[in-house]
Amino acid sequence: MKYSIKGIVASVALSAVMATGVIAEGHKTGGTLVTVLGSNVRNLNSAVQSGIVTGYPGAQLFASPMRYDENWEPQPYLAESWNVSDDGLTVTLNLVKNAKFHDGAPITSEDIAFSVEVIKANHPFKSMFAPVESVDTPDAHTAVLNLSKPHPALMLAMSGQLMSIIPKHIYGDGEITDVKTHPRNNENVVGSGPFKLVEFKNGEHVILERFDDFFIEGRPYLDRVVMRIITDPAARAIAYENGEIHMGAFESLPRIINRLKKVDTLTVTPDGYGAIGPIDWLAMNTAKGPLSDVRVRKAIAYAVDKNFIHKALMQGTASDSTSGIHPDSPFYVAQDGYDVDLEKSAVLLDEAGFPVKDGSRMSLTIDFGWPGVKPQVEYVKAALKKVNIDVEVRASADFPTWAKKMGTGDFDMSWDTVFNWGDPVIGVHRTYDSTNILKGVWSNTQSYSNARVDELMAMAAVETDIEKRKALYTEFQEIIADELPVYHTNTLPYHTVFNDKVKNAPMGIWGTSTPIDTVWLDE
Amino acid sequence: MFRGNTAAMFALIVLGLIMLCAILGPWIYPTDPFDMVWAPFSPPGVDGFLLGTDYLGRDLLAALIHGSRVSIVIGLAAASVSIVIGVTVGALAGFYLGWVEELLMRITEFFQVLPTLLFSMVIVALFGASLPMITLAIGVVSWTAVARVTRSEFLRIRELEYVMASRASGATNSKLMFRVILPNALPPIIVQAALMVGSAILFEAGLSFLGLTDPNVVSWGQVIGSNRQYILDASYTVTIPGLAIFVTVLCISLVGDGLNDALNPKLRSR
Numbered sequence: 001m002k003y004s005i006k007g008i009v010a011s012v013a014l015s016a017v018m019a020t021g022v023i024a025e026g027h028k029t030g031g032t033l034v035t036v037l038g039s040n041v042r043n044l045n046s047a048v049q050s051g052i053v054t055g056y057p058g059a060q061l062f063a064s065p066m067r068y069d070e071n072w073e074p075q076p077y078l079a080e081s082w083n084v085s086d087d088g089l090t091v092t093l094n095l096v097k098n099a100k101f102h103d104g105a106p107i108t109s110e111d112i113a114f115s116v117e118v119i120k121a122n123h124p125f126k127s128m129f130a131p132v133e134s135v136d137t138p139d140a141h142t143a144v145l146n147l148s149k150p151h152p153a154l155m156l157a158m159s160g161q162l163m164s165i166i167p168k169h170i171y172g173d174g175e176i177t178d179v180k181t182h183p184r185n186n187e188n189v190v191g192s193g194p195f196k197l198v199e200f201k202n203g204e205h206v207i208l209e210r211f212d213d214f215f216i217e218g219r220p221y222l223d224r225v226v227m228r229i230i231t232d233p234a235a236r237a238i239a240y241e242n243g244e245i246h247m248g249a250f251e252s253l254p255r256i257i258n259r260l261k262k263v264d265t266l267t268v269t270p271d272g273y274g275a276i277g278p279i280d281w282l283a284m285n286t287a288k289g290p291l292s293d294v295r296v297r298k299a300i301a302y303a304v305d306k307n308f309i310h311k312a313l314m315q316g317t318a319s320d321s322t323s324g325i326h327p328d329s330p331f332y333v334a335q336d337g338y339d340v341d342l343e344k345s346a347v348l349l350d351e352a353g354f355p356v357k358d359g360s361r362m363s364l365t366i367d368f369g370w371p372g373v374k375p376q377v378e379y380v381k382a383a384l385k386k387v388n389i390d391v392e393v394r395a396s397a398d399f400p401t402w403a404k405k406m407g408t409g410d411f412d413m414s415w416d417t418v419f420n421w422g423d424p425v426i427g428v429h430r431t432y433d434s435t436n437i438l439k440g441v442w443s444n445t446q447s448y449s450n451a452r453v454d455e456l457m458a459m460a461a462v463e464t465d466i467e468k469r470k471a472l473y474t475e476f477q478e479i480i481a482d483e484l485p486v487y488h489t490n491t492l493p494y495h496t497v498f499n500d501k502v503k504n505a506p507m508g509i510w511g512t513s514t515p516i517d518t519v520w521l522d523e
Numbered sequence: 524m525f526r527g528n529t530a531a532m533f534a535l536i537v538l539g540l541i542m543l544c545a546i547l548g549p550w551i552y553p554t555d556p557f558d559m560v561w562a563p564f565s566p567p568g569v570d571g572f573l574l575g576t577d578y579l580g581r582d583l584l585a586a587l588i589h590g591s592r593v594s595i596v597i598g599l600a601a602a603s604v605s606i607v608i609g610v611t612v613g614a615l616a617g618f619y620l621g622w623v624e625e626l627l628m629r630i631t632e633f634f635q636v637l638p639t640l641l642f643s644m645v646i647v648a649l650f651g652a653s654l655p656m657i658t659l660a661i662g663v664v665s666w667t668a669v670a671r672v673t674r675s676e677f678l679r680i681r682e683l684e685y686v687m688a689s690r691a692s693g694a695t696n697s698k699l700m701f702r703v704i705l706p707n708a709l710p711p712i713i714v715q716a717a718l719m720v721g722s723a724i725l726f727e728a729g730l731s732f733l734g735l736t737d738p739n740v741v742s743w744g745q746v747i748g749s750n751r752q753y754i755l756d757a758s759y760t761v762t763i764p765g766l767a768i769f770v771t772v773l774c775i776s777l778v779g780d781g782l783n784d785a786l787n788p789k790l791r792s793r
Contacts, residue, residue: 255755255756375578375749378749395652
């Protein structure tokens with residue numbers, strides 16, 4: 001008995017050391033890291049495809065100019081140094097000299113220029129490189145990005161999975177827009193990152209192998225990375241438990257997270273998702289019916305008990321979110337919440353001109369786009385009944401049906417999850433910008449329009465002074481939290497799971513959408 | 524006879540109680556099944572909730588009582604839809620023979636080879652998950668057995684002497700079909716109908732388990748479907764409505780069996 005207690009103490013101590021990120025001296029090399037992807041991969045080429053599923057293999061196959069540490073500080077990667085001019089209009093990247101693509105060809109500034117062109121033409125996040133007018137290539141290792149206006153968001157847009165450098169001599173054989181469907185996106189991929197593609201079988205696995213000529217000496221530490229595709233969260237949980245899988249990311253089901261936390265050999269952590277920045281919210285259509293009155297939106301916020309969502313639905317796995325910017329972001333400023341107050345809610349509804357008639361003040365609808373958030377929607381229905389608002393839950397047959405309702409403004413309320421994607425310019429502005437009221441999902445589907453908010457975002461987008469920028473986003477967050485085009489309830493509880501053989505698991509800001517060249521296996 | 528069949532009689536009594544509960548339930552137990560009345564996952568019997576509460580703290584007993592209405596109404600309505608379609612198709616085919624029979628039986632076979640659950644899912648997904656649509660979807664995919672039974676009965680009865688006699692005395696086709704043959708073909712159709720109610724309830728449960736249901740209406744299958752992810756935390760939230768479906772469908776089957784014994788002349792004790 002004594003021995004086993006000792007063993008437990010030792011393993012607790014070890015996991016405490018790991019959790020604080022202290023790296024033991026030295027590292028082992030070699031070995032096969034078995035990881036998991038939660039859904040099928042449409043495209044391995046992260047220059048043309050967004051999303052966390054492409055991000056993980058994408059960031060291993062392709063290198064970006066920079067990488068970020070866990071303190072949101074840019075670090076050299078493919079660019080050994082960079083310089084932003086005083087007026088903010090030119091950004092010079094000095095590339096490492098020895099970088100090669102997986103076919104042995106050198107990575108030059110031509111490839112940077114080409115990649116920017118491809119991303120601008122194909123990637124859904126248009127705001128990332130929209131101000132980049134041209135890329136000059138004075139020599140093979142210098143790329144100069146010429147901007148039409150200062151663009152501080154460019155820094156984060158040059159890291160993680162957002163700026164994958166792809167070889168011009170492979171992908172430049174047709175029209176720029178053809179890269180989206182290039183046959184070599186998924187086979188015979190020639191990348192620039194620490195691992196090269198061995199085999200991709202959709203529905204089964206992606207297998208990567210160490211690229212021996214990687215431009216950082218001695219890295220990556222691993223020989224192989226296997227990414228198994230397991231779409232069922234319960235099956236993934238079993239695979240973590242029995243050690244079949246060393247590491248996985250983006251686990252978001254509270255029950256599974258709490259179950260895995262009880263396993264001694266596993267570390268389950270919500271750290272490392274700040275730049276992915278997924279937040280859950282109750283969207284309210286500000287252009288239609290009673291919800292166009294801010295008092296009604298506030299009344300709803302006062303009637304919905306966030307505490308219940310955190311405790312009962314998220315089971316303690318999620319963090320609070322109050323402002324549209326992910327709480328891990330340096331720009332986040334927590335706003336005063338709407339602590340549940342049914343009386344206040346009733347007063348606001350009376351003021352707005354919705355007295356109780358025959359037991360009901362109004363009828364609203366609520367939508368949801370995927371089954372996982374049905375409990376939240378049912379909760380809102382039950383909660384609003386207490387302030388005499390009848391809510392009809394509308395099921396959508398599939399995701400596109402829901403997306404169409406959102407895009408065309410055919411909804412009163414809906415549950416939604418939106419990602420920050422690094423800088424607020426990339427993932428936050430789209431929800432509140434009055435010029436972005438578009439037909440697509442995850443645009444300003446709430447039809448929110450506030451001239452001051454538009455102005456603040458426009459200023460923040462070009463403000464190069466970090467403190468001034470923070471001040472602009474502070475005012476922005478205050479207005480958003482006050483006017484409630486969406487009611488922010490919680491972060492989506494993404495968690496990374498890894499067993500105690502895995503060292504240096506990625507816990508920066510980009511989750512696994514970052515090179516895992518420093519991960520090693522202790523076995 | 525039926526009354527001598529103890530299992531069937533017992534099942535009939537249970538079924539009667541369930542029906543009573545479905546009809547009077549909302550007056551006996553007025554708690555709204557969508558109201559959060561207590562802490563989530565309060566186990567049965569604790570804190571005054573006979574069957575406990577679900578993941579939002581909603582009363583499961585209320586869900587069970589109010590859900591019985593929807594489950595049973597859908598069962599009956601969907602069975603009626605399939606009986607109407609099935610009897611019409613079967614009667615026309617069995618009576619007119621020739622190309623009418625050919626055509627109708629090929630259509631029947633077409634519906635028979637479609638995977639029923641999949642087909643009803645498609646209908647519900649296309650036209651929306653409202654109660655009438657779900658009823659129609661279940662009816663539309665399950666009428667083929669009735670059609671075949673009706674046709675075979677018609678084929679047999681139309682050659683009998685009393686039908687010949689009616690025909691000779693100048694009865695019209697519709698009179699022959701619906702006044703002479705159909706009443707005599709009814710016994711196996713009634714048995715089929717009884718079983719159909721049971722399978723329609725199961726069908727509805729299956730569809731709502733998959734989330735293809737009107738989320739504003741509580742039914743047993745819907746309770747199971749929405750609680751199934753908590754099966755490890757609170758298994759009673761799934762087992763209790765599951766038992767309700769099991770008992771109801773079993774009773775309907777037993778009653779159907781009893782009816783079959785009672786109505787089948789070959790088994791009739793003298």
